[in-house]
Amino acid sequence: MRSLPLAGALLLLLAGGCTSSSPDRNPQPGPSTVASPPTWTEPSDYTFVLERRCEGKSSLGTYRVTVTNRKVSAADRIDGRKIIGEEEIEVPTLAGLLQLADTAAEDGGRTSTRADPLDGHPLEVAFDVSETGDNADNTCFHITDYTPKA
Template sequence: MTAVPLPARALATAALIGGLLCATAACGTDTPPSPGTAEGTGSKSVAAQSRNAWAEPDAYTYTLKSSEGERSLLGTFRVTVQDREVVKAVGLDDSGRRVVEQMPDEVPTIGGLLEEMEQARRDNADTAEAEYAADGHPVRISLDWEANAIDDEALYIITDYRPAGA
């Protein structure tokens, strides 16, 4: 066994620790996006894509399932939009019926959901991302304002989207 002088051993240890720190820091860099999602950015999954190529039509219907967290908008809804305003919302489960009965103005348009996502991005939420259908409309919007907080998340699943006249 060869004796290594203390200064060389200390230098090797410092280099090893520095390398480990650099490798650990690299873990928080950009990660590739999943298929159908907007770009992710490491620990802060704030989507860079904005509203995709989809333009909200004046009139459409869709089904919204809103879950996660302790938000006022929990449940499943069938929503009718005209002139980009909700004109009819039907609760499809107990939670949805309660929201429609007590707070009918809380049921959003798809454009309103996208605005909420954009606001979460401006507020530097830990997660603000969407997945899009082939025609560009969002099918899933996931929000989490603070990763370590409980009950501040929102998950919106959009199904049965039909533009008026389609």
């Protein structure tokens, strides 16, 4: 009956946790109280850096993107690589990336996104619409240097 002393110890710990604390203490968020990132609303004008790269694979391009009136006004390749044997992409806005992921999900594809915990803008967007689901056709984007224009 070793479980009886263990149960008693657990009861003591639980009872100890039920004591009141001083009202001036601010509780720190723990795993159960961490909120989801806020819902992101696309600003009219912003810049960001976009890299096409899935984990474990080499980069397929890095771009500095300028969005004006919610449309890409400039997308400059900044990785210094020449386009050889790969297709250049039409770089989307961040809202466009999220829409691509939504469309992939609606088509039965697997998607994943990760958002900035402070303002909710996307940090990573990935989707795979292949029928095999073996990640061979993953499309992955990493977003850095996001700067909304004031």
